[in-house]
Amino acid sequence: MKIVPVQDFDLRREVDYGTPEQNARAKQIVSDVKTEGDTALLRYTRELDRTELTADMLRVTKSELDAAYGQVEESFIAAISSAAENIRSFHMREKRNSWMDLQPDGSILGQIIRPLKRVGVYVPGGKAAYPSSVLMNVIPAQVAGVPEIVMVTPPATGGMDGINPYILVAAAEAGVHEIYRVGGAQAIAALAYGTETIAPVDKICGPGNIYVALAKREVYGAVDIDSIAGPSEIVVLADASADPEYVAADLLSQAEHDEMASAILVTPSHDLAERVSAEVERQLELLPRRDIASASIQNYGAIIVTESLKEGISVVNRLAPEHLELMVADPMAHVGLIENAGAIFLGAYSSEPVGDYFAGPNHIIPTNGTARFSSPVDVDDFIKKSSMIYYSKEALLKNGAAIMELARGEGLEAHARAIEVRLKREGKAGEENGN
Amino acid sequence: MKIVPVQDFDLRREVDYGTPEQNARAKQIVSDVKTEGDTALLRYTRELDRTELTADMLRVTKSELDAAYGQVEESFIAAISSAAENIRSFHMREKRNSWMDLQPDGSILGQIIRPLKRVGVYVPGGKAAYPSSVLMNVIPAQVAGVPEIVMVTPPATGGMDGINPYILVAAAEAGVHEIYRVGGAQAIAALAYGTETIAPVDKICGPGNIYVALAKREVYGAVDIDSIAGPSEIVVLADASADPEYVAADLLSQAEHDEMASAILVTPSHDLAERVSAEVERQLELLPRRDIASASIQNYGAIIVTESLKEGISVVNRLAPEHLELMVADPMAHVGLIENAGAIFLGAYSSEPVGDYFAGPNHIIPTNGTARFSSPVDVDDFIKKSSMIYYSKEALLKNGAAIMELARGEGLEAHARAIEVRLKREGKAGEENGN
Numbered sequence: 001m002k003i004v005p006v007q008d009f010d011l012r013r014e015v016d017y018g019t020p021e022q023n024a025r026a027k028q029i030v031s032d033v034k035t036e037g038d039t040a041l042l043r044y045t046r047e048l049d050r051t052e053l054t055a056d057m058l059r060v061t062k063s064e065l066d067a068a069y070g071q072v073e074e075s076f077i078a079a080i081s082s083a084a085e086n087i088r089s090f091h092m093r094e095k096r097n098s099w100m101d102l103q104p105d106g107s108i109l110g111q112i113i114r115p116l117k118r119v120g121v122y123v124p125g126g127k128a129a130y131p132s133s134v135l136m137n138v139i140p141a142q143v144a145g146v147p148e149i150v151m152v153t154p155p156a157t158g159g160m161d162g163i164n165p166y167i168l169v170a171a172a173e174a175g176v177h178e179i180y181r182v183g184g185a186q187a188i189a190a191l192a193y194g195t196e197t198i199a200p201v202d203k204i205c206g207p208g209n210i211y212v213a214l215a216k217r218e219v220y221g222a223v224d225i226d227s228i229a230g231p232s233e234i235v236v237l238a239d240a241s242a243d244p245e246y247v248a249a250d251l252l253s254q255a256e257h258d259e260m261a262s263a264i265l266v267t268p269s270h271d272l273a274e275r276v277s278a279e280v281e282r283q284l285e286l287l288p289r290r291d292i293a294s295a296s297i298q299n300y301g302a303i304i305v306t307e308s309l310k311e312g313i314s315v316v317n318r319l320a321p322e323h324l325e326l327m328v329a330d331p332m333a334h335v336g337l338i339e340n341a342g343a344i345f346l347g348a349y350s351s352e353p354v355g356d357y358f359a360g361p362n363h364i365i366p367t368n369g370t371a372r373f374s375s376p377v378d379v380d381d382f383i384k385k386s387s388m389i390y391y392s393k394e395a396l397l398k399n400g401a402a403i404m405e406l407a408r409g410e411g412l413e414a415h416a417r418a419i420e421v422r423l424k425r426e427g428k429a430g431e432e433n434g435n
Numbered sequence: 436m437k438i439v440p441v442q443d444f445d446l447r448r449e450v451d452y453g454t455p456e457q458n459a460r461a462k463q464i465v466s467d468v469k470t471e472g473d474t475a476l477l478r479y480t481r482e483l484d485r486t487e488l489t490a491d492m493l494r495v496t497k498s499e500l501d502a503a504y505g506q507v508e509e510s511f512i513a514a515i516s517s518a519a520e521n522i523r524s525f526h527m528r529e530k531r532n533s534w535m536d537l538q539p540d541g542s543i544l545g546q547i548i549r550p551l552k553r554v555g556v557y558v559p560g561g562k563a564a565y566p567s568s569v570l571m572n573v574i575p576a577q578v579a580g581v582p583e584i585v586m587v588t589p590p591a592t593g594g595m596d597g598i599n600p601y602i603l604v605a606a607a608e609a610g611v612h613e614i615y616r617v618g619g620a621q622a623i624a625a626l627a628y629g630t631e632t633i634a635p636v637d638k639i640c641g642p643g644n645i646y647v648a649l650a651k652r653e654v655y656g657a658v659d660i661d662s663i664a665g666p667s668e669i670v671v672l673a674d675a676s677a678d679p680e681y682v683a684a685d686l687l688s689q690a691e692h693d694e695m696a697s698a699i700l701v702t703p704s705h706d707l708a709e710r711v712s713a714e715v716e717r718q719l720e721l722l723p724r725r726d727i728a729s730a731s732i733q734n735y736g737a738i739i740v741t742e743s744l745k746e747g748i749s750v751v752n753r754l755a756p757e758h759l760e761l762m763v764a765d766p767m768a769h770v771g772l773i774e775n776a777g778a779i780f781l782g783a784y785s786s787e788p789v790g791d792y793f794a795g796p797n798h799i800i801p802t803n804g805t806a807r808f809s810s811p812v813d814v815d816d817f818i819k820k821s822s823m824i825y826y827s828k829e830a831l832l833k834n835g836a837a838i839m840e841l842a843r844g845e846g847l848e849a850h851a852r853a854i855e856v857r858l859k860r861e862g863k864a865g866e867e868n869g870n
Contacts, residue, residue, distance in 0.1 A: 015656055076844050079837035090544055093536060101528060101795075108781075109525055109795050114774065116808055130845050166844055202808040221450055224808040245860075249853040256849040288848045335823065339549065346543075346825040349857060353850040354826050357841040358834055360536075360544050361822035373551055373637040373659040375820035385810035387796035388770065390781040391789050399793055402514035406792040409511050409601055410565050413723045414691040415788040418684040422784060425680075 001251075001265075001280040003273050003303040006311065011233050011262055011319050012369040018210050026185045026214035033189035038196045044186035051155040053181070055197050060163065060179040068168035077169060083358045084135050084173050090360030091143040094379040106392035111385050115145035116224075118199065119382060120191035121176070122206035123167055125154035125183055131170035132356065136363050136377065137205050138174040144382035150201065151176050152191060154183025183208075185215035192219035203382070226381065230368035231260035231300075234352055235321040235341075237312050237334075238276075240269040242327040243348060247272070248279035250325055250351050255296035256289040262300035264319070266312045273303045313337050320371040323352050342371040397428050436686075436700075436715040438708050438738040441746065446668050446697055446754050447804040453645050461620045461649035468624035473631045479621040486590040488616070490632050495598065495614040503603035512604060518793050519570050519608050525795030526578040529814040541827035546820050550580035551659075553634065554817060555626035556611070557641035558602055560589035560618055566605035567791065571798050571812065572640050573609040579817035585636065586611050587626060589618025618643075620650035627654035638817070661816065665803035666695035666735075669787055670756040670776075672747050672769075673711075675704040677762040678783060682707070683714035685760055685786050690731035691724040697735035699754070701747045708738045748772050755806040758787050777806040832863050 018026070032040040038055045045051055069077065100110035121137045123129055134151070141149050151171055156162020163181060171179055180198055182190060188208075194200030204216060205226035216225040234254035236247050251263035265276055280297060284290055306312040313334065316324060320340035328334060331346035338344055342365035343355055356363045364377040400423045407415035453461070467475040473490045480486055504512065535545035556572045558564055569586070576584050586606055591597020598616060606614055615633055617625060623643075629635030639651060640661035651660040669689035671682050686698035700711055715732060719725055741747045748769065751759060755775035763769060766781035773779055777800035778790055791798045799812040835858045842850035 012657075075840050079840040079844075082834075082837055083841060090536065093534060094546065096531075099528060101525065107794070111529065111796075111813075112770075112779070117774065132841060132845065221803070221805070222447075224805075245856055246853075249849070249856045253847070253849045253853040256847060283849075283852070287852075289846075293849060331825070335547075338821070339552065340819075341821050343822040343824065344547070346823070349828050349831040350824050350826040351831075351853045351857065353838055353842055353853050354831065354834075355822065355824045356850060358838045359542070359824050359826060361546075361824060365822070368656070370656070370659075371819065371821070373819055375818075376822050378546075378820065380815065383810075384775075384806065384808055385813065386773070386776050386806070387778040387790065387800070387811050388781065389778065389785050389790045389794050389796060390766070391785040391794060393784050396784040396786075396789065399517075399789075402517055403788055403793045405508075405510050405514040406518060406567060407788055409514075410567065411724075412688070412691060414684070414688045414718075414728060415791060417718070417722075418681075418688040418786045418788050421680055421684045422786065 001277040001297055001301055001303055003277060003305060006304055006306050006315060009302060009304060009319070010369070011321060013230060013260070015228065015230065015368070016210060018214050022210055023214055026211050027218055029185040029211070030189040030215050030218045033186050033195065034193040041182060041186050041190050041195050044184065045155065045182055048184055048186070049154050053155065058180045058182060058197050060168070060181060065168055065172050065177070068165035068172070071165035072169050076166065080131060080135070080170055080173050083132070084139065086358060086360040087135055087139045088143060091140050091379050095143060100388070103395070105395045105398065107395040108388070108390040110388040112388055113383050113385050115147070116202040116382050116384060117146070118148040118150065118201040119146050120201040120204045121149065121151045122187065122204060122208050122212060123151055123153040124208050125156065129153070129164045129167050131166045132363065133206070134167060134170040135174050138171070138176055140362065140377055140379050141382040142175055144379045146382050148178070149176050150178040150180070150191070150198070152180045152182050152187040155181040185211040188212055188215035188219060192223045226377065227366070227374065229364070231262065232257045233262040233321045233367060234323040234325065235264045235266060235316055235319055236325040236327055237316050238265060238267045238269070238272055238327040239309055239329060240272055241329040242272055244272060244275035244279045246348060246351070247276045247327060248283050251276070251280060251301065252283055252287065252293055253351070253353055254323070255293040255301060256287060259292055259295040260300065261296045263297060264301065265303040266306060266315050267303070268306050268308050268312055270305055273305050277303055309334070316341065320369045322365045322367045322371065325350065325352060340372045342366045342376055393426070396422060397426060400428065436712040436732055436736055436738055438712060438740060441739055441741050441750060444737060444739060444754070445804070446756060448665060448695070450663065450665065450803070451645060453649050457645055458649055461646050462653055464620040464646070465624040465650050465653045468621050468630065469628040476617060476621050476625050476630050479619065480590065480617055483619055483621070484589050488590065493615045493617060493632050495603070495616060500603055500607050500612070503600035503607070506600035507604050511601065515566060515570070515605055515608050518567070519574065521793060521795040522570055522574045523578060526575050526814050530578060535823070538830070540830045540833065542830040543823070543825040545823040547823055548818050548820050550582070551637045551817050551819060552581070553583040553585065553636040554581050555636040555639045556584065556586045557622065557639060557643050557647060558586055558588040559643050560591065564588070564599045564602050566601045567798065568642070569602060569605040570609050573606070573611055575797065575812055575814050576817040577610055579814045581817050583613070584611050585613040585615070585626070585633070587615045587617050587622040590616040620646040623647055623650035623654060627658045661812070662801070662805070662809065664799070666697065667692045668697040668756045668802055669758040669760065670699045670701060670751055670754055671760040671762055672751050673700060673702045673704070673707055673762040674744055674764060675707055676764040677707055679707060679710035679714045681783060681786070682711045682762060683718050686711070686715060686736065687718055687722065687728055688786070688788055689758070690728040690736060691722060694727055694730040695735065696731045698732060699736065700738045701741060701750050702738070703741050703743050703747055705740055708740050712738055744769070751776065755804045757800045757802045757806065760785065760787060775807045777801045777811055828861070831857060832861060835863070
């Protein structure tokens with residue numbers, strides 16, 4: 001693994017907005033499903049997923065869900081059930097209440113916090129189908145109180161029984177029972193606009209291929225969407241106390257995701273840099289996904305040696321990584337200095353997979369430097385707020401003149417008159433009666 | 436004002452994404468400012484705002500800010516200062532703390548909540564420059580703790596001294612002292628990428644013309660942006676107890692904003708419908724902005740008569756209006772039934788301008804039916820969260836096997852090994868030493 005000096009290293013990469021042809025194709029599919037409903041949905045499922053379905057076959061049945069449990073090891077069910085419990089417990093702490101501020105003049109101001117009504121979760125098919133991601137999308141919505149959560153996932157080519165049973169078990173463990181075997185841009189359109197079989201949702205989340213991403217952009221506004229995730233990233237900030245074997249293993253756990261994934265070590269220790277570099281090479285050889293991990297390390301991996309730990313922290317803040325491991329002697333002494341990082345893992349035992357799967361915080365985290373201004377998925381992503389304003393007569397009489405002053409300062413006379421008509425009625429606007 | 440039966444009335448309108456020429460133009464301006472910095476910024480200011488500036492003239496000086504106070508009535512300064520205090524007080528209640536969950540095994544999980552570091556607020560020039568909007572964008576950012584808030588606003592054509600003094604006073608009252616006289620797509624690019632004079636920000640908010648909107652879309656990802664507001668809307672839900680004069684005045688206060696604004700009365704009372712319709716016509720004649728208000732009422736105004744108040748509530752929930760006034764005998768008895776509305780005004784004295792200017796809640800509220808899934812601007816729009824995971828050795832030893840099970844269930848062996856290398860070291864993974 002290459003050791004590089006501090007430089008203008010940047011995690012940010014171009015976002016793929018698709019070719020004009022892909023854009024046109026996604027637009028067409030969305031528009032067809034919007035106008036034709038199930039007919040177009042089934043036609044595109046036949047064309048693109050090579051699966052012949054009728055409308056009554058779209059929904060995954062209770063007996064299919066039950067059958068999935070038989071195809072999955074007991075130990076996996078136990079593990080995913082514990083993970084679900086931890087994720088639920090963490091997200092419960094994010095929940096907020098509606099609140100009111102009762103004022104001495106009798107006015108009440110407040111913020112009403114409500115769950116979204118219906119949310120759609122897209123789960124990709126094939127190898128990119130991660131049961132853990134099902135939990136990470138569904139549980140925050142559930143904790144927010146969303147009463148209807150629906151999942152869509154492409155049918156396996158050529159058949160009905162092909163949905164990955166691990167996905168179905170994860171969905172059932174998370175509490176989702178409304179699942180449709182549709183995928184691609186057509187599934188996104190069905191969720192956004194509804195069809196005869198699938199009722200429309202308020203928000204769509206979950207990852208997918210370029211057509212799914214483009215369709216989500218296309219329907220945004222009619223529904224909310226989550227943000228589009230870039231390739232995964234880890235930065236390990238380590239001092240001489242760190243264990244090179246642990247550091248290397250953690251870097252590789254990120255690198256195996258994807259050839260575009262990025263794994264970076266930042267350290268003031270030359271010695272650690274050398275040892276991690278050698279250890280990465282050694283462990284890499286033993287990995288089943290070594291081709292992927294190797295390409296990632298080659299193209300987007302680096303060991304950056306800094307003058308000091310302090311300089312290392314400033315490099316981290318500039319990179320604003322999705323995942324940050326603080327493998328330093330006293331991690332709590334440094335966490336307050338980290339301004340930009342999606343998730344921060346402290347100490348030798350907080351290996352990134354702990355958070356990917358199990359501890360409780362969400363694993364859907366801002367990538368591509370966007371941790372500067374955005375946040376991991378949480379309960380807030382599935383609520384909406386309404387302001388509440390109950391103004392008492394006393395408050396209006398007291399403040400009416402100031403409100404009219406501000407309205408007239410902006411040249412909005414009808415705004416001023418909406419107040420004035422009330423003040424006049426109460427005999428508080430110079431003259432009484434009439435205009 | 437026309438009375439219509441309950442029907443498939445929809446507040447949603449097409450969003451303006453600009454012509455291909457406008458898109459290309461905005462892209463070009465952004466790209467030029469990104470690469471050339473101040474040079475391009477000043478060139479476009481000369482070309483588009485017909486104002487010849489040098490880099491050292493971009494920033495509004497302290498003495499200009501002071502001078503603005505001399506150009507504005509005392510009563511306006513007092514009113515805007517009270518409004519700022521109310522807005523600050525309301526938004527203070529939205530603030531949240533970072534939190535931790537300390538577990539019995541010594542692990543600590545948490546969510547770190549931090550302000551964004553630097554935020555840019557765009558304020559349009561000319562008649563669309565609203566001092567109240569300056570407060571509504573700036574104060575939540577300030578309350579969130581954003582240390583650097585910067586404002587940009589176009590120079591008045593042909594001169595330096597042309598920035599609306601009401602805007603400058605509002606900025607100063609809100610506490611913004613870094614203000615640049617630049618506007619359009621070039622100002623957005625300067626905020627996103629920085630120039631020699633203007634340091635880059637993490638988020639850009641505030642309304643603007645189509646080029647500003649397109650430039651914001653273009654720079655999204657490099658920085659965060661707020662959502663793009665559609666025309667303003669009010670729905671008044673009223674029963675026979677409502678005062679037709681008040682209802683009409685409130686409908687017109689919305690209609691005067693913009694020819695595309697929408698003002699709708701929903702009521703089960705035929706009598707109220709007739710009286711409000713007549714009253715709107717009467718008040719309309721007396722308004723300085725009657726041409727605008729009249730076009731709005733004509734094209735996007737309606738009185739919808741329902742069978743019952745209950746049906747009225749369901750119409751409101753379908754419309755998901757930006758502003759809702761509940762002018763019914765017992766508004767608190769109905770507020771719990773309102774699922775979708777950006778801001779809810781209760782009772783006869785809570786006229787919409789109370790919230791537009793003064794009460795405290797934000798007046799930047801979701802339009803175009805998006806209150807179904809989005810929220811008024813608040814402190815949350817100016818913070819970011821980081822997950823914190825400190826896992827104890829005990830926790831890892833206890834849960835390591837489950838984490839490995841989940842990783843291997845997803846085919847991610849390097850994830851499993853990052854855990855295994857630690858368990859082995861502690862003698863808890865079957866065999867000790869080596870792989």
